[in-house]
Amino acid sequence: MDRRKFLKSTVTGLGTMAMLPACAYDPAPFRFFTQKEAECVIALTDQIIPADESGPGAVYANVVNYIDQQLVRVFRNEQSVYKKGITALQNSCKKIYGQLFHELEFDTQTDFLIKVESNNVPKEFWDGIDPAQFFSMVIRHTMQGFYGSPVHGGNKNYISYRLMKLEYPQVVGQNRYRRNHGE
Amino acid sequence: MANKHVNAIVVGAGAGGGVVAKELAANGISVILFERGGWPVYDECINDELRNQRTFVLGSAFGPDWDRHPRVLLGKDGTKRIVVANGWDYSHIAACVGSGTVSYGAMAWRYMPEDFKMKTTYGSVAGSTLEDWPICYDELESCYEKAEWEIGVSGDDRNNPFAAPRQKPYPMPPFENTKEGTLLSAAARRLGLHPFPIPMLRNSVPYDGRPGCIRNRTCIGFQCPVDAKNGTHNTVIPAAMATGHCTVKTHCQVAEVTTGTKGRATGVRYFDNKDREQYQTADIVIIAASAIETARLLLNSRSKLFPNGISNESGWVGRNLQGHAYTGADGLFDHDVRDRIGPGATFGLCDFNHHNKGIIGGGLLCNEFHDLPYGFSQFRPPGAARWGKAHKEFQVKMYRRISAIRGPIQEMPNFEARITVDETVKDHWGIPVAALSGERHVLDHEHCKFLSARAEEIIREAGAYQTWKTIGGKGLSGSQHQCGTARMGNDPKTSVVNKYGQSHQVDNLFVADASLFVTGGGFNPVLTIMALGYHVGNYIVKNWNGSKFK
Numbered sequence: 001m002d003r004r005k006f007l008k009s010t011v012t013g014l015g016t017m018a019m020l021p022a023c024a025y026d027p028a029p030f031r032f033f034t035q036k037e038a039e040c041v042i043a044l045t046d047q048i049i050p051a052d053e054s055g056p057g058a059v060y061a062n063v064v065n066y067i068d069q070q071l072v073r074v075f076r077n078e079q080s081v082y083k084k085g086i087t088a089l090q091n092s093c094k095k096i097y098g099q100l101f102h103e104l105e106f107d108t109q110t111d112f113l114i115k116v117e118s119n120n121v122p123k124e125f126w127d128g129i130d131p132a133q134f135f136s137m138v139i140r141h142t143m144q145g146f147y148g149s150p151v152h153g154g155n156k157n158y159i160s161y162r163l164m165k166l167e168y169p170q171v172v173g174q175n176r177y178r179r180n181h182g183e
Numbered sequence: 184m185a186n187k188h189v190n191a192i193v194v195g196a197g198a199g200g201g202v203v204a205k206e207l208a209a210n211g212i213s214v215i216l217f218e219r220g221g222w223p224v225y226d227e228c229i230n231d232e233l234r235n236q237r238t239f240v241l242g243s244a245f246g247p248d249w250d251r252h253p254r255v256l257l258g259k260d261g262t263k264r265i266v267v268a269n270g271w272d273y274s275h276i277a278a279c280v281g282s283g284t285v286s287y288g289a290m291a292w293r294y295m296p297e298d299f300k301m302k303t304t305y306g307s308v309a310g311s312t313l314e315d316w317p318i319c320y321d322e323l324e325s326c327y328e329k330a331e332w333e334i335g336v337s338g339d340d341r342n343n344p345f346a347a348p349r350q351k352p353y354p355m356p357p358f359e360n361t362k363e364g365t366l367l368s369a370a371a372r373r374l375g376l377h378p379f380p381i382p383m384l385r386n387s388v389p390y391d392g393r394p395g396c397i398r399n400r401t402c403i404g405f406q407c408p409v410d411a412k413n414g415t416h417n418t419v420i421p422a423a424m425a426t427g428h429c430t431v432k433t434h435c436q437v438a439e440v441t442t443g444t445k446g447r448a449t450g451v452r453y454f455d456n457k458d459r460e461q462y463q464t465a466d467i468v469i470i471a472a473s474a475i476e477t478a479r480l481l482l483n484s485r486s487k488l489f490p491n492g493i494s495n496e497s498g499w500v501g502r503n504l505q506g507h508a509y510t511g512a513d514g515l516f517d518h519d520v521r522d523r524i525g526p527g528a529t530f531g532l533c534d535f536n537h538h539n540k541g542i543i544g545g546g547l548l549c550n551e552f553h554d555l556p557y558g559f560s561q562f563r564p565p566g567a568a569r570w571g572k573a574h575k576e577f578q579v580k581m582y583r584r585i586s587a588i589r590g591p592i593q594e595m596p597n598f599e600a601r602i603t604v605d606e607t608v609k610d611h612w613g614i615p616v617a618a619l620s621g622e623r624h625v626l627d628h629e630h631c632k633f634l635s636a637r638a639e640e641i642i643r644e645a646g647a648y649q650t651w652k653t654i655g656g657k658g659l660s661g662s663q664h665q666c667g668t669a670r671m672g673n674d675p676k677t678s679v680v681n682k683y684g685q686s687h688q689v690d691n692l693f694v695a696d697a698s699l700f701v702t703g704g705g706f707n708p709v710l711t712i713m714a715l716g717y718h719v720g721n722y723i724v725k726n727w728n729g730s731k732f733k
């Protein structure tokens with residue numbers, strides 16, 4: 001099944017696990033990213049944890065919101081790496097494909113990221129930043145936003161816990177709720 | 184106004200410090216127990232997988248905080264990096280009343296007699312300061328027993344032929360095996376090994392007024408929601424306070440041990456919860472701030488009499504930093520092997536702790552605590568996809584189909600693995616911070632290979648269709664099992680304190696935490712730290728004449 005057909009079928013087929021494909025993403029106001037940067041990051045997270053037969057992925061879980069939120073809180077030291085990395089990524093795509101990363105077809109994006117992983121990208125755009133290391137960092141942060149606690153802005157509706165068939169909150173002991181602090 | 188003089192100051196309300204404070208207070212010796220953190224609060228860390236004491240990408244829920252407690256890492260090439268408690272290289276345990284005992288996995292191991300006699304058992308090791316402890320297992324046996332009964336341990340070691348001799352059984356029955364533990368135990372038995380339930384500082388049944396364990400998944404790294412995990416914060420420290428002789432002063436950062444003209448300790452200088460500089464005087468000072476911070480505190484206590492730091496005539500303070508290289512193997516199964524009943528680790532094995540051919544020491548093996556979703560996303564067989572559809576599929580399909588066996592290898596103490604203080608980098612209060620440098624002994628990685636191979640045999644025998652080793656033992660040690668930085672010994676030239684934790688140079692200064700360890704054993708350390716707390720406390724009580732320390 002190709003991805004487009006698949007997305008359609010999951011939207012109609014999953015019922016309670018209602019999901020939105022990447023293109024229908026409703027942008028939240030961002031604290032750190034510009035709208036353009038956010039679109040790039042959303043596309044990256046979609047590649048890292050895509051929607052598939054098992055259910056929604058990073059876009060539905062609002063992982064970009066997790067990353068954006070942490071960049072003004074805990075990950076302040078990574079702000080410039082994100083700015084630089086996104087710019088380098090976009091410039092590389094423009095040179096190779098004549099389009100921005102998030103404008104590319106899903107499979108073309110995948111091919112490109114495999115190049116990034118092996119540092120096989122135009123060197124001139126990656127001054128002072130290592131492509132593979134940048135991507136590894138985005139992978140890590142995406143995993144955190146998708147599989148970590150929803151209180152930090154990702155894992156919307158406990159989606160990853162549901163995919164992994166983990167009850168939440170755990171049905172043991174004191175089931176207290178913790179609200180998202182600072183919000 | 185000056186603080187009222189007390190008999191004893193204990194610095195650090197963790198595993199060792201909590202026990203010592205209670206031993207003294209229970210015998211009428213007035214104590215002030217200083218702790219840089221606060222009391223742990225359950226609501227501040229309920230089940231957040233990104234902010235706890237095991238995964239700290241967004242912070243360490245039980246401290247230390249990032250802003251006020253930097254450390255320095257010195258590279259081999261002279262590079263210097265300032266780090267905060269958001270990575271393993273920072274090497275923190277915790278900073279709150281109870282310290283690591285609030286959020287630990289709670290494995291409660293007694294060391295074996297050989298662990299106290301490493302040099303006698305194995306001989307000298309080139310490039311290592313391997314040595315015997317100045318005390319033997321028999322001298323510590325009653326202290327282990329006290330720790331097991333006063334703090335509370337569930338276990339049964341009758342099926343462990345390698346267990347050190349004990350006078351009294353565990354106070355609580357052992358935990359039942361998880362599904363994975365049952366599978367691995369059967370496999371281990373088929374291989375001629377001797378599995379048994381891991382002893383735990385956790386209530387298998389209600390004990391001492393607190394309930395039994397509810398098998399939470401968010402256990403290791405977290406505080407227990409029903410208080411069924413036993414640390415010093417919910418046992419000995421409240422008991423010390425109940426005697427009326429112990430005051431716990433939280434949010435106080437001790438900066439140095441102060442000394443008088445005769446070279447005896449007079450008390451401590453510290454910063455209180457409002458950052459005000461204060462002095463507290465006492466007859467005795469006991470340092471139990473964890474291996475890294477105890478060394479830092481001793482090194483920062485400089486005066487004309489002690490230009491290199493107090494109790495550091497030998498130059499051994501901060502040396503021999505050890506911990507545990509974790510090593511093991513993993514396997515994938517075609518059926519569910521993990522029931523995800525928390526916290527997961529139930530199966531233990533001491534067949535490889537000692538007397539392995541060609542190996543100095545060894546280590547125990549256990550099935551690993553179950554990882555939570557983010558932790559599991561970082562766990563993959565070699566060569567597996569790190570992202571994309573295949574990564575997600577593995578996550579969903581394999582969460583209950585993996586097994587992991589790990590063990591802490593007994594490390595060879597290395598004189599060059601050490602703590603110093605960095606004069607140029609200061610903490611929030613202007614106190615020079617700890618600098619970590621050096622690396623593990625080369626043999627550690629070799630020993631890890633051995634133990635990983637044994638772990639892989641068991642997982643394979645259990646029916647895994649794919650297995651692989653994860654081999655540790657490189658880089659600098661320390662971390663949550665940090666120890667060895669204020670070695671106990673009979674010779675003042677090659678140790679910092681005597682066999683009772685008493686400074687060789689300052690008779691009213693003691694150490695009572697993992698810093699005392701000569702060698703780290705092939706076991707998680709906490710029960711031995713608690714036992715040492717009783718051992719040191721007992722010595723002080725016996726030599727206390729009511730108003731003065733002999």
Ligand SMILES: Cc1cc2nc3c(=O)[nH]c(=O)nc-3n(C[C@H](O)[C@H](O)[C@H](O)COP(=O)(O)OP(=O)(O)OC[C@H]3O[C@@H](n4cnc5c(N)ncnc54)[C@H](O)[C@@H]3O)c2cc1C
Binds near residue numbers: 236280712
């Ligand atoms: C997640 C986790 C899991 C673990 N699991 C296990 C396990 O299963 N089994 C096991 O045996 N061990 C386990 N451990 C390790 C165990 O917790 C430690 O070995 C033990 O707590 C160390 O005891 P200590 O007395 O040496 O130091 P600590 O217990 O760390 O106590 C030191 C205390 O001193 C305080 N302090 C430091 N400096 C100052 C200062 N200048 N002024 C005032 N206070 C200060 C600290 O805040 C701390 O509270 C685990 C640890 C963690 C974090």
